[in-house]
Amino acid sequence: MTERPSFQTVDPATGQPGKRYDGHTPAEALEIARAAGRAFDGWRTTPFAERARLMRAAGQVLRDRKDELAELMCAEMGKTLADGRAEVEKCATACDWFAEHGAAYLADEDVEFPGAHRAKVVYRPIGTVLAVMPWNFPLWQVFRFACPALMAGNTGVLKHASNVPGSALAIEDVFKVSGFPANVFRTVLVPASGVQALIEDPSIAAVSLTGSVEAGRKVAAQTGAVLKKCVLELGGSDAYLVLDDADIDAAARTAAAARMVNAGQSCIAGKRFIVLASVREAFEQALVREMEGYAMGDPRADDTKLGPLVRVADRDGVHDQVRRSVEAGARLLTGGEVPDRPGAWYPATVLAGVKPGMAAYDEEVFGPVAAVIEAQDEADAIRIANDSEFGLGSGVLTGDLARGERLASDALEAGMSFVNQNVRSDVRLPFGGVKHSGYGRELTRFGIREFVNIKSVVVAKEPSSDRME
Incomplete structure (x- = not known):
């Protein structure tokens, strides 16, 4: 029988142990990912207006729980309460932003094409995205991925850093309480060693990782081996x-x-x-x-x-x-x-x-x-x-x-x-780096298009025998 992992939190301000959380076995984690995969079929066809309603509701839940969530981050990774409250508000703002702009970011685009009745580019969701996230911004790192990914019609599975298990579960609960359908967003509590099995499972379509260069190399190799896309936001100097x-x-x-x-x-x-x-x-x-x-x-x-x-x-x-x-x-x-x-x-x-x-x-x-x-x-x-x-x-x-x-x-x-201003992430600007800081972008229209099928659609006026590539 596989041993169940356990996650012990420690208050950084005192060094004293905090709450302990039971994690998921490898089999349980895979079943959660597969449940998110099954939920994709219904979520992908949910109208943008309904997705937006639920996303705004998530923003309101965040604001209602601002003090509670700030205290949780403080206890797990030492963030000041003032910074924690600001982080929660930033997440709520992202919910509102993608609720308002998601449909426009992914609107069909007409293309002039010879002989076609209509030609267009459409943006369609690709499936369940696995997010492997760090501890330093326990909520913001997740919501800047989740808001665009879910608004695009994907479902999400979160594997958070092992020292912030309470934050990870709280994020899942925010989406649940907001009314999102079951399994559209789930959290798995597994150690880093459990990530590869999730990546390799057919239920996962792509991966978003924020973390170290070493973690980025591992995830890039693992996703490449199974031909799945990944977005990497790594270190910086x-x-x-x-x-x-x-x-x-x-x-x-x-x-x-x-x-x-x-x-x-x-x-x-x-x-x-x-x-x-x-x-x-x-x-x-x-x-x-x-x-x-x-x-x-x-x-x-x-x-x-x-x-x-x-x-x-x-x-x-x-x-x-x-x-x-x-x-x-x-x-x-x-x-x-x-x-x-x-x-x-x-x-x-x-x-x-x-x-x-x-x-x-x-x-x-x-x-x-x-x-x-x-x-x-x-x-x-x-x-x-x-x-x-x-x-x-x-x-x-x-x-x-x-x-x-x-x-x-x-x-x-x-x-x-x-x-003349310090660098910061903002929903209105693409976020990401070059060289060993990773590849791909988060936020704004560039981020929401990372995990979609950018699809060409051509409707000919009549059947054609043109074989030119």
Whole structure:
């Protein structure tokens, strides 16, 4: 008999164990996926208006449960309650957005075609999509996949990170309470080792993964072996150019905000700040002032700006990257010391003089650590920014908007580039990266079209014998 997996949560703020959840056996997980596959036949023919009604209802359930869901995220992965409530609202906004725009994004498109009575391109759902999701935004990562996928007529199965099982089950319940038909959206509680069997099962049509490069490689190989599509949103080491015409104080505020998103635990958090030599010293001083304003505090207090990291092991990994960078010659300007207290705490940290060969330059640092890198001129700054295996987000901090737009549009190798603002995901913009940050896009019309059959339909006026390909 197969042993049932168990998932133990731990409060990152205290290190104390929280609620334990029984998971699904491999057979149970496969049956859940197959049930979602069977539900697809009815859901795919449900009118857009009905899908939209249910999606708006899901948004309302989220808003009604905002405090409850924020507390759940706080207990499982340490997100501050303020950030948690904002995340829930963002998910509700996505529900409303795709309810309003989903049908238009997938409307039939007429094409002029010789000899045809009518020719068109149609967008039709493909089946059940498996979502393999991370812990850092327990709700948002899922809803930015689920809203477009379900509105397109697909069904969904969620395999969430093992440390947020309560959040995973709560998401399933949101769709259930909202009135979605049975099995249109389901959660499976299985370890990472259970993903391959789901991918290989005929009930799964495609996969969406947000996670590490290593996880992306595994899922890409597994989906490729069974010829199923996948969308991958992987790591990032986002570079921000700080140019010599920037307002340094304003640039430092934007840089700190970019770095400290979710305690630095975000793929699109700013991580490398590439500063022209003429303003480097002034920027370092301003950045230290801003980062020191992010004091560690109780994640359940409304005024807390920096809560704990997700796990002690992850905190220790971040500290090891800081230690190795300093040993290699980086200058520690603030932070960089592990507090003597229970929990996964780490202070806002600034490293300067960061160069190739240092962990803070070569690796993704998933925590509240900003790396300052000096560049001699604009061309050197661009070279350094693009000297990375990643290409998710990027930024330009400048007083010359035309210069910033030019560099953001044409110079930086990334899926997103913001000028004088920190990178963020938004339902109105496509989200995704290049290089080892993955492929495919989420959100807006590009995201909803990732998991549909883009189908050509030609209706001839009369039977034709034209055999030309």
